[in-house]
Amino acid sequence: MAGNEKQFKSAFDSLHALAYFAPEVDAALTGIGLRPGRMPYFAGRSAAMGPVGPEVVAATFYNFNPEVVARVIPRAWTLATPEQVLEARLDGVDKVLTRLLGDDTLKGEEVAEAAELAREASAGCTAEGRPLYAAHTALPWPEQPHLALWHALTLVREYRGDGHVAALVLNGLSGVEAVVTHVATGHGFTTDAAKLTRGWSDEQWAAAKAGLADRGILDAEGELTEAGVALRDRIEVATEAAATGPWDHLGPEKTARLEALCRDLTRQAVAAGAFPDGVFARRRA
Template sequence: MARIARRMFELLEPICLVTFLSDECNEELAALGHRTYWDGYFASRAAPLGRVPAQVVHAAFYNFADGEVERHIPSAWETIPPEASVAARQRGSAASLRRILGDELAASPGLVRAADLTTQAAQNAPTAGRMMFAGVRALPVPTDPVARLWHSATMLREHRGDGHIAALLAAGIGGAEAHVLSALDLGIHPPESFGRIHHLPKKRLAEVMSGLRSRGLVDADGHFTDAGRETKHRIETLTDELAAAPYDTLSPAELDELITALEPLSARVAATGSQ
């Protein structure tokens, strides 16, 4: 099932990314009064957890630098209810997905079936140890098929993300270190130039790289060592294994049907860069 989990990640990730890369979601959040992209991001993604302190959001999201969450939480909720941010996120994401897919795919029986099966998988997955997934799963499931597909894909993304954090913790890899390993896996060098960490203070980046070198995961030039590459592979393998549980609830025939239904949808969205 780990292989299925990886394939489902490949198919669902472009659908989830419309939330972060398309205009409609940001426009909906800005219309509520969120001042910046990141105000809307933190307010809407963290909202299913309730009005928790920034420290809880920082722990749940895992890979943001110290102090980043505090710049947005709880201030982003002071005048805009979390529930409103969640609704705006869903509206904008569904609008993006509908625009990208076009009328024919958005109204197709395949999309409806994909929405139904991903929802079935997500709603029947265990929540134990899955903070972000449990929060999103507690939200109402949209009736509109396009919105339901986005919602269920997002549930499964958060389920996978919770497992990925567990895999990182098991390997002793912190959030900034995880970004370095991802950058190297993507062929980005120097890894400090990666968009998720390039803004960090040079001293902090130097500390992260020094720690990875001392553990033998990167070499003096900032490239993967064999041990580093193996660590990254082990983390991804465990992430796939931990992400498999939702798909255990589908029969082999349903899994085949789901993958077949998702392939043209995902391909259309991926072709636009989820924009």
């Protein structure tokens, strides 16, 4: 991958993920009947799979507490159909991108170019073993370039995410253990933020830490041991190895160009207040 890999992932991840922090998306989803809080996130991201149950959502999202998922799924599908959710979600994305980037940018040549390149990159993804990505491939492509760009980046992000889940499973980490070890790397959430956003109780967190310590992954202070650092490194290597399809397909020159376009758009969105303090460019657990 051309350029700085982490910087590029931050750029395209953030252009997709800004939807999770946007009041416009929440308003669109609550406007069709979903309840405020966690329901818009879980329903909005899983709707491409149809009216699935909490077990499927927890399995594909992986590091959220299944008990928290079950509080809003499948109830969400009694309030709005997945089709309504998907339509509202895209409407909210349209509104937030318009607010953050402005009509002139969205109608400009660079967004159209980025959309074309990102769509081409997404053609290098494969569906085998990638349930959340595969579900999104069945959705129609938006006609407007900025929405096509967001959809393409969603495909690439979920493709990578499915591969990351496979790496976590292969390396023997449960959902809560994935979050605990991610926090221990010092490169993402704080403990309090991880518990709050992923829905794990103090007791569940403590039990996971104790189990990881028994396995030699965490030390007595809750820091990664040498074996724990090696484990997280293996997970990252496996995740990246499984995520090269879009960029191999796109090629180095086009990838470098898409990197530059996404980086510029991300900077503009962040400067316009796309994210609350402390959440920009977080990496997956």
